[in-house]
Amino acid sequence: MKKTLISNGIFISNKEAKSSIKGCMVIEGSQITYIGEEIPEPIENYDEVIDGTNKLYMPGLVNTHGHAAMSLLRGYGDDLALQIWLEEKMWPMEAKFTSQDVKWGTRLSILEMIKGGTTTFVDMYDHMNEVAMAVEDSGMRGVLTRGVIGLCPPDVQTSKLKEAMEFAKNWHGQANGRITTMMSPHAPYTCPPDYIERIVQAAHDLDLPIHTHMSETRREVEGNVEQYGARPVAHLEKLGVFSRPTLVAHGVHLTDEEIAILKQYDVRVSHNPGSNLKLASGVARLPELLRAGVKVSLGTDSAASNNNLDMFEEMRLAALIHKGVTGDPLAIPAQEALLLGTRMGAESIWLDKVGLLEPGMKADFIALDIDQPHFLPKTDFVSHIVYSACAKDVVDVCVDGSWIVHKGECLTLDEEKIKREFELCFDRLKG
C-alpha cells in the first residue's frame, strides 16, 4: 500500500477547537494513519514525501445540497421575482435538458467544486447515471439521488419512482465506496402525499436515507397549510418521511416547535445561505437550530441561484449573516462555521469517516496556499479560512487517498474539453 508523508505543513484537524498542528501527516492507501508534530518513521519508509511548507491542510469541504447540472443556467435570468425566474427562465430551459446537458453541466460543476476544495457533494437531479459516471471519473465523493416531482399522471409517477430506485440500488457503494445514494421526493409542494408515502416505502425497502427540499419560502409554508392543513414539518412527519434518516434542504421558515421535531427525529438540515439570500427566501434560524442540537451543514444549491459553488463563501456567509441579523457578534463563530462546512457536513450525510484529519479517517483533504497577503499575520488560521479564504486559494486536493487536484490543476478530468462541450450545450439550449 502506498505510503505518503506530508511534512512541514500546518494542519487543521477539526478535532480540537481553534487548534492547528505544525507538523506532518501520513496517508496509507485511502486512510490517514498519523497526524502530529514529529515524523513517525525514517523518510526512506515513504513512497512519496511532500513538502507542506506554506500550505495549510484541512478536511475537504462537504456541500450538502445542489443540482450540479444547473451550472448551465448560471447568470441566466438573475434578479427576477422568484415565480418569473422559475416559470419563465428555469423550467423552460430545464425541460430541454438531455442526458448530454446533464453530463457536461455536472462535469463543469464538479471541476469548479474540486478545484475549489469541495471533496464531497450531494446532488439531486435527473439523468443521474450521468452524474454518477462524472463522480466516478472525477475521483470525488458524491451522495446522489434522483429527485422526483410527482405532479404527473400515475404511470409517470410509477416509472420515475422505479427509475429512482434502480439508480439508488445500482450506484450505492460504487466507485470504491465514493458514491452513496438516497431517495428524494423533490418537495412537499411538488409531490402528492400518497406519492411521498410510496417513496418512503421504497427508502425502507432499499434501506436508504431521504433527501428533500423543505420550508424554503414563506409562500411554500403558507401553501402547505392551505392545501394540507399543516406546515411542512408536521406534514412530512405524518407521511412517515422522518421514519427514515432524513436530510432536508433549506429549512428557512421554522417555528420553535418544528425545530424540536427535527431534533426529535435527528433530521439533518442543509443550510444554503447564498441561495436563500439571492432568491430572497429569507434568513434561516441557524443559531436556534444549532442551540437545539439539530445537525446542520452547508450547501451551495445550484449555480443558478448562488452563482458559484465556492463553499468558503457559504462558510463565510453562515458566520457573517447571523451576526448581522441577530446583533450578536458571537452568533456563529468561525470554528462553528468551519465545522458546518466539513465535519458536520459529512456526519449529515452519514459519512462517518470524513471531515476530520485523524488516524482512521478517510484521506479527504485539501491544501491552501497561505503564502499570500490575506493569510497574514499567522494568527488564527481557522479565522483566516472562514473570514478571508476563497475557493481559488486551494492548490491540492486529495480524496480517498488519491490526488485529484495538484497545483490548481485537475488531474482526473479534461478541463478544456468540458468547457468546450458545456458551451455547445448552452448554445443549443438557448436556441
Place this chain on the structure above:
Amino acid sequence: MKKTLISNGIFISNKEAKSSIKGCMVIEGSQITYIGEEIPEPIENYDEVIDGTNKLYMPGLVNTHGHAAMSLLRGYGDDLALQIWLEEKMWPMEAKFTSQDVKWGTRLSILEMIKGGTTTFVDMYDHMNEVAMAVEDSGMRGVLTRGVIGLCPPDVQTSKLKEAMEFAKNWHGQANGRITTMMSPHAPYTCPPDYIERIVQAAHDLDLPIHTHMSETRREVEGNVEQYGARPVAHLEKLGVFSRPTLVAHGVHLTDEEIAILKQYDVRVSHNPGSNLKLASGVARLPELLRAGVKVSLGTDSAASNNNLDMFEEMRLAALIHKGVTGDPLAIPAQEALLLGTRMGAESIWLDKVGLLEPGMKADFIALDIDQPHFLPKTDFVSHIVYSACAKDVVDVCVDGSWIVHKGECLTLDEEKIKREFELCFDRLKG
C-alpha cells in the same frame, strides 16, 4: 505619448446597464481614448498591442472606507463582543503601532488590494506620510486622511489637527494627481463638538472634503442622544460638517428623516456590509438610501473586521443581503452592486474621471481571467462579476495608464520583502 491597444476583449464600460462590448480599447498616456467593436487605427500605430482573448475588462474597484495598516490585526481576536474586541484587543495593539508598523501593514494591504482589482482606496489612519509614500510607490490611487480622535488634552488636540492639516496640504494632488486628501474627525463619539468645529473650519480653509464614521452601531446613536441630545446626523449637521462635501462611513442606523438630510446636503455614504455583519452592527438601509437618491459606495473597512479586502465580496454582499433581509429579490440588482463598487465609488470621493471605461476617462481598469468554470456559460458578465467572481480572478491591473499588476504579479512593490517585514512587525507587536 504611449499608445496601447487591447483587442479581442470583453469590456464592461458601466456606461449602459447590463451591456458588454466585444471589441477593443485604446489607452493613450493616462487616458482611455477609444472603446468599441472595431480597431480604430492600423496596428502599426500602437506602441503596445495586447490580446484580450478570454479576459473581461472592467473599471477598477473603488474601496471608499478602510484603515489599511490594520491588516496587522487580521484574525487577532475575532468572534468577541464589540467592546471586548476593541478594548482588550484592538486598542492595546494599535497603541503600540509605530510608523514602521503603519508602513508595512499598509503595504501588505495595498498588495492585497491591487492584486484583487482595487485601483482606488480611501484610508483614514495615523502616520499618514507612510501611507502616502506606499500609495506613491504602488501606483494605485488613494484618497487619504489623518483621522483625529479628540479625547485628549487641548494641546494634543491642536497638534493632531495641525498634523492632519499639514498632511492634507502637502499630499493633495501628489503622485501625478493619484493622491487626494480629506479632513477627518474620527467620529462624533470620539471628538468633542468644539473640536469637530475646528476641523470643519480647517477643511474650509484648505477647501477639502470631510470623512468621518457615523451611525455605525445602535449603541453609538443612543450614546449621541444621551450626550448631545441629538442623533448623529442632526449633531453633525449642527456642527457644520455637512457644509463641506462629506463622505460618512457605515450609516447603518438611519431614520427616514436622517436619510432625507443626507440627501439634502449630498452627503455620501460608504456602505461596509462585511464589517457591519462581522461586528454585528446591523444591516444598513441600502435600498432606502438609494431610493432617496443618496450617493452610496462600498468599503471593506479594515482587515480586522472583514477579514479580507476583496471588493468583489462587498459587491456580492451588497447584492445578496438586502434581498434576503427585505424579501425582495429585486432589492439590489447585480448592475447596481457593480456601480456601487466602481463608478459610484469614484463619484463619492470626487474622482469624476474614474469608474467608467469611455473616452476621456482615466485608464483605471482591471482584467479578469474568464476562462474558468465559474464564468460559464457566457451569459451575463455583470451577473458573473457580482455573484461569482472573486479577487483572485484578477490578472492585470492598470492605474492612470500604467500597468501595476501583470499576470497576477505586482510590478511595483516587492511582495516577498513586504510579507517578511510585515511578519516581523506582527511578532514585535504581539510581544
